Amino acid sequence: QVQLVESGGGLVQAGGSLRLSCSASRRTASNYTKAWFRQPPGKEREFVAAITWDSGSVDYADSVKGRFTISRDNVKNTMDLQMQSLKPEDTAAYYCATRTTVATSRDPYEYTYWGQGTQVAVSS
16 A cells, blocks of 8 residues: 655635645555546546656647646655646646556556545635
């Protein structure tokens, strides 16, 4: 089992920035992939960004491309999501997830481990 813990959420004005971080209870294997998903109020969970742990290959949802940056620190065993130019529509609970294979995926059902989420609220 792997426990994931997100941190860094909060309330920010539109145009502002936030940095989310995800830590894991166990060392992330090189053949794993980590991702961020979000769930806006009353909506389904949606893909935000993913990164492979070995090579750092990334994928972004079109809605965040150019504004969000996903990164990983293999030494600290953490994954971050730098969010800039935030919009009210970015308001959601943000979750980190781990997939036990080395390929990015936008399907939440392909991720095995999930954190409890951290709330991001963007005011207009």
